[in-house]
Amino acid sequence: MASVISIIFGATVGSFLNVCIFRLPKEESIIWPGSHCPLCRKPIKFYDNIPLVSYLLLRGRCRYCHSPISIQYPLIEGITALGSLILFMKFGPSLSYLFYFSFVAGLIVITVIDLYHQIIPDVISLPGIGAGLLASLIIPQITFLNSLFGILLGGGSLFLVATLYQWLFKREGMGGGDVKLLAMIGAFLGWKAVILTILLSSLIGSITGIIIMVSKGKDFKYAIPFGPFLSLGAVIALFYQNEIIFWYLRYRG
Numbered sequence: 001m002a003s004v005i006s007i008i009f010g011a012t013v014g015s016f017l018n019v020c021i022f023r024l025p026k027e028e029s030i031i032w033p034g035s036h037c038p039l040c041r042k043p044i045k046f047y048d049n050i051p052l053v054s055y056l057l058l059r060g061r062c063r064y065c066h067s068p069i070s071i072q073y074p075l076i077e078g079i080t081a082l083g084s085l086i087l088f089m090k091f092g093p094s095l096s097y098l099f100y101f102s103f104v105a106g107l108i109v110i111t112v113i114d115l116y117h118q119i120i121p122d123v124i125s126l127p128g129i130g131a132g133l134l135a136s137l138i139i140p141q142i143t144f145l146n147s148l149f150g151i152l153l154g155g156g157s158l159f160l161v162a163t164l165y166q167w168l169f170k171r172e173g174m175g176g177g178d179v180k181l182l183a184m185i186g187a188f189l190g191w192k193a194v195i196l197t198i199l200l201s202s203l204i205g206s207i208t209g210i211i212i213m214v215s216k217g218k219d220f221k222y223a224i225p226f227g228p229f230l231s232l233g234a235v236i237a238l239f240y241q242n243e244i245i246f247w248y249l250r251y252r253g
């Protein structure tokens with residue numbers, strides 16, 4: 001029963017994340033006005049705004065003008081619901097569950113916005129850094145010092161790389177958004193997870209880059225944003241950092 005509630009809660013939050021994804025890059029209010037069809041501008045009634053369910057009932061089309069509704073809506077709702085369920089099964093009904101769920105929700109918004117616009121909004125990463133640090137005072141999974149070191153290491157290391165890159169190649173390689181995102185990841189997960197996140201995201205990012213270059217050709221111009229890889233690396237670190245570090249310490253050399 002509690003698992004079902006965590007799924008419904010997750011899908012509802014996912015529905016709100018969709019609003020954030022569309023409105024934050026345009027610097028619009030995420031509270032007002034209510035949702036409306038982007039084509040015919042008709043306001044969406046509450047019964048047509050039920051996460052996942054409404055999309056299926058309306059068969060993916062607007063009730064009034066029948067234009068297709070983006071698959072992104074149910075996709076984000078589904079992913080957020082799944083994330084909520086998995087975190088609930090790991091942490092149970094606790095503050096830790098809410099803490100890590102809000103972290104993952106933030107990563108979902110950042111990932112999609114970065115994919116569309118190649119920006120990571122400060123309105124998520126900067127409050128995220130503060131929230132992670134404050135929550136470390138109450139959450140048993142992370143100490144205040146670990147969170148603080150995570151921020152310094154996350155922000156510091158990428159800042160160093162970005163500065164070095166700019167100095168060497170005379171152009172910006174990594175955005176300041178990535179620096180703030182990794183600082184936020186450090187605030188929530190601690191300094192060890194920052195190292196793991198850098199390693200995992202570089203690895204997955206390189207493999208993805210090679211695959212895209214091979215399939216699209218070398219003159220492919222779209223700059224692949226790094227935020228989604230940092231987010232993915234952070235989620236893997238959230239669930240498996242102890243296992244990976246244990247495995248590394250045991251089998252190295």
Ligand SMILES: [Zn+2]
Pocket residue numbers: 037038039040041042062063064065066067
């Ligand atoms: Zn419409």
